[in-house]
Amino acid sequence: MSGVSIRVVGLVQGVGFRPFVWRLAHALDLSGEVWNDAAGVGIEAWGDAAALARFQERLRAETPPLARIDTLDATPLDGPAPSGFSIRPSREGVRSAGIVPDAATCPACQAEIADPQDRRFRYAFTNCTHCGPRLSIVTAIPYDRANTSMRAFTMCAACAAEYRDPSDRRFHAQPNACPVCGPRLWVEDASGPIAAPDPVLTVAAPLRRGEIVAVKGIGGFHLACDAQDAAAVAELRRRKHRDAKPFALMAREADIPQIAELSSHARALLRQPAAPIVLLPARPGALPEAIAPGQDRIGVMLPYTPLHHLLLEAAGVPLVMTSGNRADEPQVIDNAAAKRALAGIADLWLMHDRTIVNRLDDSVVVADPAAPAVLRRARGFAPAPLPLGDGFAALPPVLAMGGDLKSTFCLAAGGQAIVSHHIGDLAEARTHDDYRTAIRLYREIYGFEPAVVAVDLHDGYHATRWGEALAAESGATLVRVQHHHAHLAACLAEHGAAAEAAPAWGWILDGLGMGADGHLWGGELLHADFTRFTRHAHVPLVAMPGGDAASRQPWRNLVAQLWTAFGPDWRRQAAQVRTHLPSEPETRVIERMIETGTNAPLAASTGRLFDAVAAALGLSQRVLSFEGEAAMRLEAVARPAIEATGPYPVAGLDLATLWRSILADLAAGAAPGVIAARFHHTLAAMLADATPAVDRVVLSGGVLQNRVLARLLRARFAARGIATLEPRLFPANDGGLALGQAAIAAVSATRTPAPD
Numbered sequence: 126m127s128g129v130s131i132r133v134v135g136l137v138q139g140v141g142f143r144p145f146v147w148r149l150a151h152a153l154d155l156s157g158e159v160w161n162d163a164a165g166v167g168i169e170a171w172g173d174a175a176a177l178a179r180f181q182e183r184l185r186a187e188t189p190p191l192a193r194i195d196t197l198d199a200t201p202l203d204g205p206a207p208s209g210f211s212i213r214p215s216r217e218g219v220r221s222a223g224i225v226p227d228a229a230t231c232p233a234c235q236a237e238i239a240d241p242q243d244r245r246f247r248y249a250f251t252n253c254t255h256c257g258p259r260l261s262i263v264t265a266i267p268y269d270r271a272n273t274s275m276r277a278f279t280m281c282a283a284c285a286a287e288y289r290d291p292s293d294r295r296f297h298a299q300p301n302a303c304p305v306c307g308p309r310l311w312v313e314d315a316s317g318p319i320a321a322p323d324p325v326l327t328v329a330a331p332l333r334r335g336e337i338v339a340v341k342g343i344g345g346f347h348l349a350c351d352a353q354d355a356a357a358v359a360e361l362r363r364r365k366h367r368d369a370k371p372f373a374l375m376a377r378e379a380d381i382p383q384i385a386e387l388s389s390h391a392r393a394l395l396r397q398p399a400a401p402i403v404l405l406p407a408r409p410g411a412l413p414e415a416i417a418p419g420q421d422r423i424g425v426m427l428p429y430t431p432l433h434h435l436l437l438e439a440a441g442v443p444l445v446m447t448s449g450n451r452a453d454e455p456q457v458i459d460n461a462a463a464k465r466a467l468a469g470i471a472d473l474w475l476m477h478d479r480t481i482v483n484r485l486d487d488s489v490v491v492a493d494p495a496a497p498a499v500l501r502r503a504r505g506f507a508p509a510p511l512p513l514g515d516g517f518a519a520l521p522p523v524l525a526m527g528g529d530l531k532s533t534f535c536l537a538a539g540g541q542a543i544v545s546h547h548i549g550d551l552a553e554a555r556t557h558d559d560y561r562t563a564i565r566l567y568r569e570i571y572g573f574e575p576a577v578v579a580v581d582l583h584d585g586y587h588a589t590r591w592g593e594a595l596a597a598e599s600g601a602t603l604v605r606v607q608h609h610h611a612h613l614a615a616c617l618a619e620h621g622a623a624a625e626a627a628p629a630w631g632w633i634l635d636g637l638g639m640g641a642d643g644h645l646w647g648g649e650l651l652h653a654d655f656t657r658f659t660r661h662a663h664v665p666l667v668a669m670p671g672g673d674a675a676s677r678q679p680w681r682n683l684v685a686q687l688w689t690a691f692g693p694d695w696r697r698q699a700a701q702v703r704t705h706l707p708s709e710p711e712t713r714v715i716e717r718m719i720e721t722g723t724n725a726p727l728a729a730s731t732g733r734l735f736d737a738v739a740a741a742l743g744l745s746q747r748v749l750s751f752e753g754e755a756a757m758r759l760e761a762v763a764r765p766a767i768e769a770t771g772p773y774p775v776a777g778l779d780l781a782t783l784w785r786s787i788l789a790d791l792a793a794g795a796a797p798g799v800i801a802a803r804f805h806h807t808l809a810a811m812l813a814d815a816t817p818a819v820d821r822v823v824l825s826g827g828v829l830q831n832r833v834l835a836r837l838l839r840a841r842f843a844a845r846g847i848a849t850l851e852p853r854l855f856p857a858n859d860g861g862l863a864l865g866q867a868a869i870a871a872v873s874a875t876r877t878p879a880p881d
C-alpha cells in the first residue's frame with residue numbers, strides 16, 4: 126500500500142471535479158479524501174502503486190468537460206491509510222479558487238429536456254455540474270447557492286437528493302432546479318403578464334409572424350425576431366435606432382449551412398461550452414441585407430440554454446438575437462428595466478424569475494482557420510484565469526484598469542491573470558457603474574488587494590481617473606502604461622512569456638492611443654519587454670481635424686490625408702473620390718484647422734487611415750454608426766479580390782504615393798473591391814518592409830481584427846523567415862489592454878530600470 130498527495134490547480138471548482146475524483150477513486154479501489162481550498166483541489170489517496178499511477182493518468186485524461194487542469198503535482202505520502210474515500214466538506218471561511226464561466230447546456234441536460242419521460246422535460250432552467258449559469262448569478266463567494274441568485278429557490282426533495290449524491294451529475298450543482306422547485310417562465314406584453322400555458326410556444330407564433338420578442342437569457346435580455354424576415358429585421362433596426370451595426374443570430378446547428386459556410390473548424394468554435402458568437406462567411410442572398418449591412422460575414426451562435434433550445438425548436442427558423450437595449454445603452458438585465466427600456470421595441474417579453482446578477486454580453490470569435498481569435502471576451506470565457514509565464518508568481522498583485530472602449534480590467538497575482546468580462550464603453554454612465562460594481566465583485570471573489578494599480582497614459586480616460594482614485598485611496602503604487610506597449614505586452618503575456626523575457630518586436634496597428642511624446646499613436650513598430658519599449662517606426666502622422674469628430678466622420682480623415690499628401694492642391698487631386706465632400710467653404714475651415722493645428726491633433730493612426738480609404742471608395746456613410754464600421758466594410762469588399770491583386774509600387778511608409786495610386790485607380794474606374802484589396806496588400810508590404818530582419822513579430826491592436834490584413838502580414842513575414850505571434854484568447858482590440866497593463870505594471874513596479 127502506498128500513498129500520494131496530489132495538488133490540482135486550474136479550473137477545478139464548481140465543475141464537478143471532486144465527484145469526478147471520488148468516482149475515479151472508487152473505481153480504482155483507493156482510499157483517502159478530496160477537498161477544495163484556496164489553491165484549487167487537494168487529494169490524498171492510498172492504494173497499490175499501479176492503481177495510484179492509473180489514477181493520476183485518468184485524472185488528466187478524463188477531466189470533466191468544464192474543468193481545466195493547469196498543474197497537477199504529486200508527492201509521496203506516508204502514514205496510515207484511512208478506510209474508504211470521501212469528499213471532505215469545504216470549511217467555513219475557506220476561500221475558493223474563484224468562479225468558472227457560464228457554460229452552454231450539456232448533451233445530457235439537452236437529452237433530459239427532450240425526453241417526455243424525464244421530470245425535466247421542456248424545463249427551461251435545467252443544468253448540472255457540466256453546464257449552466259455561473260458568473261452571471263454570483264453575488265459573493267464562496268460559490269454556494271446562498272451566494273447566487275438561486276438562493277430565492279429552495280430545492281425540492283428530488284433535487285436535494287441529486288445535490289447530495291456524489292455519484293450524481295448534479296452533486297453540488299449550485300443552480301440545480303426542476304419544474305417543481307426552480308425558476309419559471311412567463312410571457313408579458315406591454316400591459317402586463319398574459320395567460321400562457323406554455324410560454325415558449327406562446328411567443329413562437331408571433332415570432333414567425335414577424336413580431337419582436339425580448340428574451341431573458343443568461344447574462345441579459347436579447348431582442349429576437351425571425352432572421353429571414355426582412356421586414357421584421359428592418360423594423361427591429363428602426364425601433365432600436367441601430368443603423369448598421371451587425372445583428373447576431375442564434376440558429377440550430379442543422380440550419381446554419383443554409384445561411385453561412387460552416388467548416389469543421391467553425392463548427393468546433395460554435396460547439397465549445399462558451400457557445401460564443403462565431404463570425405462565419407455569409408451565404409450571399411440567404412439573409413436580408415439588413416442583418417449585417419455591408420458585411421460579408423455574419424455572427425452566429427448556437428442555443429446555449431434550455432430556454433434557447435426550446436425557443437429555436439418552436440420558432441423553427443434562425444433568430445436575430447441582438448442585445449436588448451436602446452441604441453448605445455448597456456443590455457438590460459432585470460425584468461422591470463426590460464419592460465421600461467424595451468417598451469416600444471419589443472411586442473412581447475419572455476421573462477423568468479432567476480435574477481441576472483452580472484450582465485454578460487455574448488462573446489465573439491472570428492472563424493479563421495489559421496488564427497481563430499476572440500474579439501469580445503465575455504459570457505462563457507470570463508473569468509477563466511490565464512496562467513502567466515515564469516517569474517510572475519513572485520510579483521506583487523496588480524489591478525489593471527484597461528481603457529474606455531471595449532473596457533475590461535485585470536487582476537494579476539500569484540502567477541495568474543484574471544481578465545474581467547467585456548464591460549463596454551465607459552462614457553455611458555450605466556456602463557461605468559457596471560465597471561465599478563464588477564471591480565468590487567471580482568476583488569471580493571478573489572480576495573484581492575492590489576499593491577499596484579495600472580492605468581493608461583491617457584489621463585482623459587474614465588478608467589485612468591478611477592484607477593488614480595483607487596490607488597490614492599488604498600495606497601497602492603500607480604503605474605502608467607503606454608497604450609501600444611500594453612497591446613504588445615498582452616500578446617506576450619497570453620503566450621506565456623516570462624517576466625524577464627528578452628524584448629520582442631511588434632507592430633501594433635490600432636485606432637488611437639496616447640503616445641509617449643504627447644501625439645496620438647496607432648501604427649507602431651515597438652521593441653519591448655515588460656518594463657520598457659522603444660519605438661522604431663510608425664505610420665506617418667496625419668492631423669485629425671475636429672479631434673473626436675474625426676473618429677466618427679471618415680471624410681474628415683480623407684481630407685486630412687489628401688491635404689497631407691498633396692498640400693493645398695488636394696481638391697483637384699480628389700475629383701475622383703467617391704464620397705460626397707462638403708462644399709469648398711466648409712473644407713476651407715477643415716484645411717485651416719490642419720494648417721494651424723487648431724483642434725486637429727496629429728495621429729499615427731492605422732484605424733483612421735482605413736477610415737479615409739473607405740471614404741475615398743464610397744464605402745462609408747458621412748457619420749459612422751459604430752466604431753470600425755468603415756474598416757469592416759473595406760475588409761469585406763477586399764476579401765474576394767485579394768488573390769487577383771497585389772500591392773501598389775510604394776517604397777517606405779509613404780502615404781503620398783499610396784494615395785496617388787488609389788486616386789489613379791479611381792480615375793481609371795477600378796472597382797472599389799480591387800482598390801481595397803490593393804490597399805491591404807500595400808499596407809502589409811509597407812509594414813513588413815519597414816521591419817528589420819528579426820526572428821519574430823507580434824501583430825496586435827484593434828486594426829488586426831481585420832483577417833485580410835493579418836493574413837497578408839503573416840505571409841509577408843513568413844516569406845522573410847520571420848515568425849508572427851497574434852492574440853487568440855484575448856482581444857487584439859482594447860479589450861486586451863488591461864492584461865498587458867497588468868503584466869507591465871507587475872514587472873515594472875518591482876524594478877528600477879537598468880541604465881541604457
Ligand code: ZN
Nearest residue numbers: 231234253256
Ligand atoms: Zn448539464
Ligand code: ZN
Nearest residue numbers: 281284303306
Ligand atoms: Zn426540484
Ligand code: FE
Nearest residue numbers: 635638827859
Ligand atoms: Fe488600442
